[in-house]
Amino acid sequence: MLEKERVVESAALGGRATDRLTNPYVRDEFGLETIDLNVGPQHPAMHGLLRLIVELDGETIVRCDPVMGYLHRCQEKIAENRMYPAVIPMTDRLDYFANMHMEHGYCLAVEDLMGLEIPPRADAIRVLMCELMRLASHMPSIGFLMLELGAFTPILYAFRERERIQNIFEAVTGARMMFHYIRIGGVKADLPVDIPEKIWEYVESLEANFERDFVDLIQGNEIFQTRTRGIGKVTQKEAIEMGLTGPPLRCTGVDFDVRVDYPYSWYPNVTFDVITDTEGDAEAAYRVRIGEIKQSIKIVKQVLEKMPEGAVMGDVPRRIRPPEGEGFGKVESPRGEFAVHVVSDGSDVPYRVHYRDPSFVNMQFLQEILPGHYLPDLMPIMGIVDPVSGGWDK
Amino acid sequence: MDVALPQGDLEGRPERYLEGFQSRHGLEEAEVEGNVVRLVVEPRIVPAVLTTAREALGIMHLSFITVVDREGSFGLTYELLDLRGVTVRVKTTIEGEEPVIDTVTSIYPTANWHEREAYDMFGVAFKGHPDLRRVYMWQDHFDHHPLLKSFEISTKRTFEGLR
Amino acid sequence: MPQVGQGVLKGMGITLKHLFEKKITRQYPEYKRELPERSRGLLTVDMDRCIACLQCMRVCPDHCISIEMQKRDIDGSGKPKPYAVGFVIDDSRCMYCSLCVEVCPVNCIYHTEEFEAQAYNRLELARQFGERPVDPTVDPKPAIKKKKKATAKKAPRTVERPVSEKDDAA
């Protein structure tokens, strides 16, 4: 599928590492041995409950096999046993770093199924919440990258900012993580009166120390650069073939963004740039995330400025019972394209719900890209994908 | 960019895709709804249709594969994106309790895990798949496919581990 | 690498600045932050207002509410009305989705600001509100049926269940 040439390049062994190790004759003749290392599921630096069976030749990875399912709750089966509105709290548990996007995707799918009209204010609030959520997801993901590279401090700065965003979420939705805020046909309640001002204040303060804590502290650091530059490099063709979306795809230079290319909700009313980079390595993914945080701040400000008035809940029947058919929803979650496919049989429980989670799809990348890298390079490469356990395990 | 994505306006592109599909394959049903091209095809020509989509029409991205257990038959939906606003949904129905369909991994390498997931959850066998193992469930000692409608789960209260 | 070391020194300057900044930690058990108005804590029920319509019990996705309902002449009008004899909220299952709060027609079930729910025993987390304890381990209603007609709605049936003797948690 992918060019095998690149896969077997190995700096340590002068290339052809995999050839030497997989050829049984060579293997026996020279007594080469590999060791298997179980990285995870309980590993201090692994994102959630991922288990990677890594075959090592010295420090060079020759094979990597991700094993999933340690957090599998079969969300799709759960959804088939619940009424439509009761699925929303469960979607919060999918990608627990981007709960708003998960709710939004599911609600878009059900609304598509029912043909509902959403009031513009509800749409604007959804966009506002999703962009705040993107901020709250990208900053820890940069922090995790640094944590795995060994610098412990940025993660706490990231979580400090995330806490402040969560405080806003708590005032708006009532919960800090499992919001259950975006509902079929709108949002649960209008923003509290003082919240737009608070969000504005928060965004201003974030802009003030964002450069210092996330760019100056990390980007210029020579050790960070040597660790991430050229690591996990993919070309655009490979990236698209592997189905990457989100920052891992955009860091190669493909400017695909669901918000722009498949516009939904209130996004056509705001202007922002799709951040791309040319390198396609871990550092480029980091730069894309930094750029996206700045764009999200821009979007939040625009939404606050242009917030329309009106109701926040559309004309939704009390008992949601969509007609027979199929609905699709697609949002740009911080990790890529999150798509929901809902099939209805006319009753008030979904017949089938399918989630396309970006973490799950993007993780195929690991299998392809890891052979030939050193074991410590696993960490920046995980940082490119930034998978979330609840996402890939559904 | 060294990858050719469709350029220009959305206007007329779905119709062009539809024409491209219709001129090459016998489709059971085909229509354009807004920016969505909906095709219903026979299961055996799915790889051919997807090859056309990728090679001839330049639709680069396979978004997901959904399987729906319709109790007696399986509906499959392949959602393809051209990354510039047009969605192509290829639908097919496999009859029977033990569904088999040709893999599309050679056309869209990203289908690898989607097909593994479909196999894990529904037991849909993808012929020619390079690595058809379970994704989520146990590799052995587990013969069920949880998302089949015949796999009943208990929603009753349990207090296991209650002291 | 002409400027080698600059980035490292810059980063170290930033961390040095943080060393003297105001700390953001709040010492939790001593300091409790004021919760916003909408925060969703533990559920509680105002039993005086409850009309035993059983809607919360039916809507709860986690089956954490059980109500034992009887017809009783409460207002002395001679006409028996539904009355919630037993009402239990099992916090070990509740996921604070607030669907029950939204569905309640008389606003008798609501979230408090209490959020510290912990116990050594799962049964201790089942909080009883009615005059008679209800066994939270028994399923209050059957699971959602596979064959559900699109229009017909099952009439709310009276829940007649023996009260478990062993349940003494209140």
Next chain:
Amino acid sequence: MIDTLLGYYNQEPFRFLTAFGAILFLALNLAAILTMSERKVAGYIQGRFGPNRVWPRGLLQPAADVVKLFTKENLSPRGSDLWIFLGAPIAMFIPAATIWLVVPFAPGLVIADLNIAILFFISITSIGALGVIMAGYGSRSNFSLLGALRGAGQLISYEVPLILSLLGITILSGSMSLVDVVDAQAGGFWNWYVWFQLPMFIAFYVAGIAEVKRIPFDLPEGESEIVGGFMVEYSGMTWALIQASEFALMGLMSAVGVTLFFGGWQPPLEFLDLGIFNWIWFGLKTALIMFTFLWIRWTLPRLRMDQLMDLGWKVLVPLTILWLFVTAGVVLVFPSFFG
């Protein structure tokens, strides 16, 4: 009376016992203080308070930790080489404690004024690699083995720049005794060797961080990829001993660095001389160097193995050799200037 006691004290068994007790006391307390200060510094850098629950203001946290660690079970993995496994922490701790023998704390306050003290320091620090290999080999775990191999490679590679960086001092002071080195730097902070030997000091500092296995050179531990490296299987007191030895070694590196480059107990200006209380100056300087260790630890990410080797062999070794020649040439041309 006191004279008699001092006379007894100078007799061999008493002297040995006192020195032994003093070293143990110093190394263990230093480890305790360093764990505490590390957590405090980390907390303050990250906008937290660090440990502050154990009275007073969290200062007794190390004592609480010791109590906790004593009550923990000492696990050893099945199939481990038990003697090697249990011997490793001791093999790591003893070198870290022994070198304190030759460090002068104040005028006249040195346990053993060896005339080959620098050689002693070099040879004893090399033993540390042995402990790492023992720990990794004895644990019978893939993670430990990887960590141990990394540790061995790193420690042995960084011995070279560490040794080379000390040679300039030896040339300048004309002695290998640390007491002589300190005496040679008397008379104000402009006489300290750090100014002329700045490249050597940088090399010593970097190699010192690598020797004590701290970020950015903590590859043998590398908790994000190989979990805890060579000490992944240790628990309870054996783990505490490894930690204590690492912290003691860190304090030791700072102390030796101060002695060699910052004039040891010499006050920065002549009139600040405190006589026997000059150990205060020594302590202050050592604490400052140790703080930079902590500060770096909580700012920088970690290097990769090949980059680490590049830094050691391609940057530090040429740098130190070059500066060795410069030093030797200067001393040769202006012999009178450096006395």
